[in-house]
Amino acid sequence: MLAFVIRRLIGAILVLFAVSVLVFAIFVIVPSGDPAVRIAGKNANDQLIENIRETWGFDKPYYVQYYRMMEKTFKGQLISYTNQTNVLDQIKAGVPATFSLSIGAALLWLTLGVTVGIVAAIKAGKLSDRVVTILALIGISMPVFWLGIIVRYYLAEKNTWFPDGEYVPLTANPAQWFYHLILPWIVLAVLFIGFYGRVMRSNILDTINEDYVRTARAKGIDPRRVMVKHVLRNSLIPIVTLFGLDFAGVLGGGAILTETVFDLHGVGQYAAQSVRNFDLPPIMGVALYGAFFIVLFNAIVDFLYAFLDPRIRPT
Amino acid sequence: MAEQLLEVDDLKVSFRTEDGVVRAVDGVSFGLERGKVLGIVGESGSGKSVTAMTILGLTRGVNASFEGEVKYRGENLLHKSESELRRFRGNEIAMIFQDPMTSLNPVYRVGAQISEVITTHEDVSKEVARRRTVQLLRQVGIPNPERRIDDYPHQFSGGMRQRAMIAMALANNPDVLIADEPTTALDVTIQAQIIELIDKLKDEFNSSVILITHDLGVVAEIADEIAVMYAGRIVEFGSTRDIFYDPQHPYTWGLLGSIPRLDEERPDKLHSISGAPPSLINLPRGCKFRPRCPHAFDKCIEEPALENRVDDPHHLDRCWLTIEEKRNLRDLTIHSGRPEAA
Numbered sequence: 291m292l293a294f295v296i297r298r299l300i301g302a303i304l305v306l307f308a309v310s311v312l313v314f315a316i317f318v319i320v321p322s323g324d325p326a327v328r329i330a331g332k333n334a335n336d337q338l339i340e341n342i343r344e345t346w347g348f349d350k351p352y353y354v355q356y357y358r359m360m361e362k363t364f365k366g367q368l369i370s371y372t373n374q375t376n377v378l379d380q381i382k383a384g385v386p387a388t389f390s391l392s393i394g395a396a397l398l399w400l401t402l403g404v405t406v407g408i409v410a411a412i413k414a415g416k417l418s419d420r421v422v423t424i425l426a427l428i429g430i431s432m433p434v435f436w437l438g439i440i441v442r443y444y445l446a447e448k449n450t451w452f453p454d455g456e457y458v459p460l461t462a463n464p465a466q467w468f469y470h471l472i473l474p475w476i477v478l479a480v481l482f483i484g485f486y487g488r489v490m491r492s493n494i495l496d497t498i499n500e501d502y503v504r505t506a507r508a509k510g511i512d513p514r515r516v517m518v519k520h521v522l523r524n525s526l527i528p529i530v531t532l533f534g535l536d537f538a539g540v541l542g543g544g545a546i547l548t549e550t551v552f553d554l555h556g557v558g559q560y561a562a563q564s565v566r567n568f569d570l571p572p573i574m575g576v577a578l579y580g581a582f583f584i585v586l587f588n589a590i591v592d593f594l595y596a597f598l599d600p601r602i603r604p605t
Numbered sequence: 606m607a608e609q610l611l612e613v614d615d616l617k618v619s620f621r622t623e624d625g626v627v628r629a630v631d632g633v634s635f636g637l638e639r640g641k642v643l644g645i646v647g648e649s650g651s652g653k654s655v656t657a658m659t660i661l662g663l664t665r666g667v668n669a670s671f672e673g674e675v676k677y678r679g680e681n682l683l684h685k686s687e688s689e690l691r692r693f694r695g696n697e698i699a700m701i702f703q704d705p706m707t708s709l710n711p712v713y714r715v716g717a718q719i720s721e722v723i724t725t726h727e728d729v730s731k732e733v734a735r736r737r738t739v740q741l742l743r744q745v746g747i748p749n750p751e752r753r754i755d756d757y758p759h760q761f762s763g764g765m766r767q768r769a770m771i772a773m774a775l776a777n778n779p780d781v782l783i784a785d786e787p788t789t790a791l792d793v794t795i796q797a798q799i800i801e802l803i804d805k806l807k808d809e810f811n812s813s814v815i816l817i818t819h820d821l822g823v824v825a826e827i828a829d830e831i832a833v834m835y836a837g838r839i840v841e842f843g844s845t846r847d848i849f850y851d852p853q854h855p856y857t858w859g860l861l862g863s864i865p866r867l868d869e870e871r872p873d874k875l876h877s878i879s880g881a882p883p884s885l886i887n888l889p890r891g892c893k894f895r896p897r898c899p900h901a902f903d904k905c906i907e908e909p910a911l912e913n914r915v916d917d918p919h920h921l922d923r924c925w926l927t928i929e930e931k932r933n934l935r936d937l938t939i940h941s942g943r944p945e946a947a
Contacts, residue, residue: 511691
């Protein structure tokens with residue numbers, strides 16, 4: 291157990307290091323212009339740019355710049371090149387919205403996705419399976435930016451049944467928090483529901499043909515028990531991996547489109563904004579933040595896996 | 606006369622598929638008395654497993670259709686509902702499957718999977734079920750059953766898993782034990798142990814056994830009677846002695862010739878039956894073995910019935926050759942060690 295944690299920690303550090311180097315390298319390689327020019331603004335003269343270059347250290351070798359950036363990152367002193375705000379503060383400000391969106395949508399897509407999969411699998415080949423499968427396909431095929439805008443336009447603007455975007459903190463007003471998040475939750479979850487439903491359906495249909503399910507039936511066990519204990523228990527194992535990584539993705543700021551369409555000011559939206567401004571420090575900050583969740587949830591998934599599947603449990 | 610436990614009468618099983626109707630079992634009849642072992646022998650696709658699974662209703666499905674009767678102590682199981690059938694499954698009739706590596710659920714402890722079949726059919730406490738499971742594991746020869754009961758299937762070897770499957774099948778003291786190729790997936794050394802175990806336990810539990818295999822060598826030791834199946838039919842039925850020493854059907858000769866023997870001079874090449882079993886969708890006319898049979902003649906265009914053609918009234922076969930012809934031809938097949946139709 292301790293060995294597992296240590297191995298994971300070393301792995302995590304290596305991954306975060308690699309991510310930071312890659313993000314930094316991209317900024318060195320792409321021809322986007324000098325950060326000093328960017329900071330100086332539109333009407334800057336050469337002298338000003340030169341001064342900025344010196345004070346920010348852009349004249350130093352890249353490895354020194356990288357080292358300084360990392361130092362600032364871990365001290366929480368990373369400053370945006372575009373608007374001089376503190377990156378850590380900005381991410382912190384986005385976290386409640388991102389977490390609220392992610393957790394709610396994840397609950398929705400996990401329960402509904404699994405349910406859809408079970409229904410489709412039990413009714414495999416029948417009309418209800420076809421209907422559910424086609425709905426799932428439609429869900430997967432609707433891009434979030436399109437669905438989000440359509441939903442927002444028809445349900446929040448044309449008909450003002452729902453609030454038109456923005457995030458209300460849970461601590462400020464729980465009812466409004468919930469009310470404001472309903473549409474974003476649904477929009478973010480739809481794609482995953484369709485996807486999880488299809489994966490779950492095929493997992494179940496694969497498991498039903500396993501020899502041990504035939505054994506269970508030959509034992510005279512009630513079909514519902516066979517389904518729950520012998521089929522579902524095994525078909526849920528791959529869903530854990532999928533869910534761990536998807537959930538980490540949206541927690542880590544991956545729900546960029548949903549956050550942006552509904553103007554939630556979450557981490558994802560912050561990332562999108564920073565990319566648009568070609569602003570290295572926030573991109574670095576968000577990338578490390580996102581990578582952290584991916585690494586963390588990878589470890590959690592591995593841990594859960596060992597718990598769910600005795601074959602990979604260390605003896 | 607001993608108690609007739611199971612009677613299969615003119616059983617027909619067919620499956621609708623995209624390519625056509627597969628007649629997996631076509632008119633199979635046999636009986637099973639208490640304490641007896643019936644061997645069903647045939648190659649893959651001969652319908653032996655479908656016959657066995659149909660007894661327990663495990664082949665039911667939207668595309669399957671059934672005819673005939675499967676009578677267990679006078680009750681026709683073929684017409685029972687799923688929920689009525691559950692009372693018999695794992696309780697009065699139990700089954701052991703081919704591959705013990707995949708037949709146990711990998712995520713549950715071996716003991717729990719055995720106890721499950723006890724608590725399903727009997728209203729006993731978990732402790733009682735567990736005690737009985739330990740006892741069963743001991744009876745099937747698992748060392749340290751008190752400890753091994755909490756192992757997961759992957760911690761058992763192949764042979765131990767099959768022993769656990771046998772324990773599971775015998776847990777409720779069934780009248781009929783159906784073993785579907787129980788040794789195919791195992792090492793040769795383990796095969797003999799498993800067969801001996803089944804033979805020993807069937808007496809302890811006073812059960813009858815249907816032993817399905819493609820290997821005549823496996824049934825030789827323990828079967829009382831043998832049914833040789835080909836293309837969904839029984840082509841020869843008789844006592845084990847008759848099947849081995851007075852086989853009447855060329856297919857049986859082929860099977861017997863395919864057993865490697867240590868007591869005879871080693872042939873250059875192990876005998877094999879040429880060709881492949883027919884498609885069960887488009888069966889050949891007449892005798893189903895005709896296209897592969899080196900002795901086929903005009904009459905074989907008509908299918909021979911399964912009937913008694915020799916002195917022993919219990920020995921049945923489906924072959925038009927005369928007894929003399931059979932006697933002359935079969936030694937060539939069984940002992941020559943090479944395909945006689947060069």
